Amino acid sequence: MIVNDGLLSATPTSYNWSSPEVVLRATSGEPVLSPYWSCTVSFAVLSLPVYMKLMSLIGTQISISLPHPVTGENELFQAWVDGVGVRYDRCGSVEGLDIELSGIVVHIPDVWGPDGNP
Numbered sequence: 001m002i003v004n005d006g007l008l009s010a011t012p013t014s015y016n017w018s019s020p021e022v023v024l025r026a027t028s029g030e031p032v033l034s035p036y037w038s039c040t041v042s043f044a045v046l047s048l049p050v051y052m053k054l055m056s057l058i059g060t061q062i063s064i065s066l067p068h069p070v071t072g073e074n075e076l077f078q079a080w081v082d083g084v085g086v087r088y089d090r091c092g093s094v095e096g097l098d099i100e101l102s103g104i105v106v107h108i109p110d111v112w113g114p115d116g117n118p
Contacts, residue, residue, distance in 0.1 A: 010050065013096065016040040017069035038102040039066060039079070042087075045094055054099060057081045064101070070108055079104045 018038045022031040046054075058081050068075050079101040087096040 010043060010046060012041045012043050014042045015067060016042070019069075035105060036102065037069065037104045037106045038082075038100070039069075039104060041066070041099045041101065043097045043099075046097055051084070051086075051097065054081075054084045054097070058083060061103070069106060077104050077106070 016039065018040075020033040020035065020037055023034045024032050026032055061078055061080050063076055064079055065074050065076055066079075067073065080103040082100040082102050085098045085100070086094055087098060089095040
């Protein structure tokens with residue numbers, strides 16, 4: 001994961017994508033989805049300077065390299081940093097760090113062939 005052209009470079013342990021949510025229903029009853037995805041990026045323990053740098057990004061929009069939720073290929077996305085949280089183990093020791101990202105526009109590739117089959 002690379003944030004803002006190398007401002008921060010770290011290797012996450014996992015990515016948890018959340019697909020768009022239903023924001024309302026059309027008069028026909030069909031759901032209308034938000035155009036935005038969200039993603040939680042998890043890390044093992046990072047250094048204090050990196051943590052402080054991440055904390056300073058809360059509330060800002062960043063450019064971030066993430067694996068696409070469908071293809072898995074790294075792509076550059078624009079995302080809002082909603083929060084940075086520390087995870088603790090049962091003994092109270094720091095176990096890791098999670099970054100909450102939102103407002104991500106994800107283009108889903110067309111996987112259907114010209115005959116309508118995958």
